[in-house]
Amino acid sequence: MSNIRITKQFTFETGHALYGYDGKCKNVHGHSYKLSVTVIGQPITDTNNVKYGMVIDFGDLKKIVKEEVVDQFDHATVFNKNTPHIELADELQKRGHHVILVDYQPTSENMVVDFASRISNRLPHNIKLHSLRLQETESSFAEWFAADNL
Template sequence: MSKIRITKQFNFETGHALYGYDGKCKNVHGHSYKLSVTVIGTPITNSKHVKYGMVIDFGDLKHIVKEEIVDVFDHATVFNQNTPHLELANELKSRGHDVILVDYQPTSENMVIDFAEKIKRRLPENIKLYSLKLQETETSFAEWYQSDN
C-alpha cells in the first residue's frame, strides 16, 4: 500500500523576546504564526473501520496539535528561562497573562524543534511526523523534516 502524506494547518498569535539578540527582536513583540503539520502513513484498508481510507482523521490530528501547541502558545508570551526578563515575566503572570518559560531561545527554529517533539509523542504508532513548517511572517519561516533528523 502506498505511503500518503497529509497536512493540517494552524494559526496562533504568540509574543516573545530574544534574549541577547543584537536587533529589534530583543524587544517583546509578537507574530501571527502559521504552522503546517505533515504526517505520513498508510491509509486504513479495512472497509469496516470507521476511518477507512484515512491515514489519520484530520480531526484527530487537529486535537493533538491544538492540545500540545495552539492552546498553549496562542496569545501567550514566550521567554527563554535564562532571560533577564524574568521580572517582567513574573509581573505579567501576576496580572493573569499567559507566560511560557522555555529552556531555549524562542526563535522559529527552536520552536519548530520543540513542536516536533511534542507532536511526535502523541501520534499513533503507525503514523510518523514527516515535516513541520512554522511561518513567523509572510516571508520568513523555519522547516523541520524527520528525514534530516
C-alpha cells in the same frame, strides 16, 4: 500499500523576545504564526473501519496539535527561562498574563523543534511526523523534517 502524506494547517498568536539579540527582536513583540503539520502513513484498508481510506482523521490530528501547541502557545508570551526578562515574565504572570518559560531561545527554529517533539509523542504508532513548517512572517519560516533528524 503506498505511504501518503497529509497536512493540516494551524494559526496562533504568540509574543516573545530574543534575549541578547542585536536587532529589534530583542524587544517584546508578537507574530501571527502559521504552522503546517505533515504526517505520513498508510491509509486504513479495513473496509469495516469508519476511517477507511484515511491515514489519520484530520480531526484527530487537529486535536493533538491543538492540545500540544495551539492551546498552549496562542496569546502567550514566550521567554527563555534564563533571560533577564524573567522579572517581566513574573510581573506579567502576576497580572494574569499567560507566560511560557522555555529552556531555549524562542526563535522559530527552536520552537519548531519543540513542537516536533510534542506532536510526535502523541501520534499513533503507525503514523509518523514527516515535517513541520512554522511561518513567523509573510516571508520567513522555519522547517523541520524527520529525514533530517534521524
